[in-house]
Each structure stands twice: as C-alpha cells, then as structure tokens.
Amino acid sequence: QVQLVESGGGLVQAGGSLRLSCAASGRTFSVRSMAWFRQAPGKEREFVAAITWSTGNTYYVDSVKGRFTISRDNAKNMVYLQVDSLKPEDTAVYYCAARAGIISQQQRRYNYWGQGTEVTVSS
DSSP states (O other), rough: OOOEEEEEEEEEEETOOOOEEEEEEESSSGOOOEEEEOOOOTTOOOOEEEEEEOOEEEEEOOOGGGTEEEEEGGGTTEEEEEOOOOOOOOOOGEEEEEESSOOOSGGGGEEEEEOOOEEEOOO
C-alpha cells in the first residue's frame, strides 16, 4: 500500500500562487508515476498533471500549461504542484494520485489517492 497526504491548499486571489505538496509513504518503491487531479464543485474529477518518478518527465492538461508545474523530490518521497496565475476556474479540490504504471490521464488507472486539498481562487 501507498499512502498519500496532500497539503498546501487555501484561499488566494486571482493571479496568485500556491504550492501544493503530496507526501508519499509506504511501498513507494512500487510507484512509477504520480499525478494531480482536481474536482471543481459540481463537476467530475479531471486530470491536471503527471510526472514519471524516475525520469521526471511531465505531462499537463492544456488548460494549465505554462501556469502549473509538477515536480518531485525522490529523496523525500514528495511531489509538488506549483500553481501560478490562478484563475477562479481553478477553484477545486486537488488530489494526488500514484500508480505502478506509466503516466496516464485516466483516473481509473491510479491505485492510490490522497484525501485532497482545497484551493479556492477569488476574483
């Protein structure tokens, strides 16, 4: 099992920034890729970004390219999501997820999930 714990969410004005963190523990040696998803109020959960644990290769949904940056610290078993130039439409609960396979945008392919951290962007 892999446990994931997110932190770093909060209330921020449009144009502001936050750094979301995800701490992984347990059988982290089995993790090959990690991702961030988000779920806005009244909407389905959607893919945001993913990173390959070993190489650091990244992938982003088009709507966040140039504004969000995913990174990882292998030594600390941490994954981060730097969110800049925030917009009200970025308001959502952000979830960290992990899987043993390669990067995927499909949430059903991720075996492990955190509890989420809420980001609220005011206009």
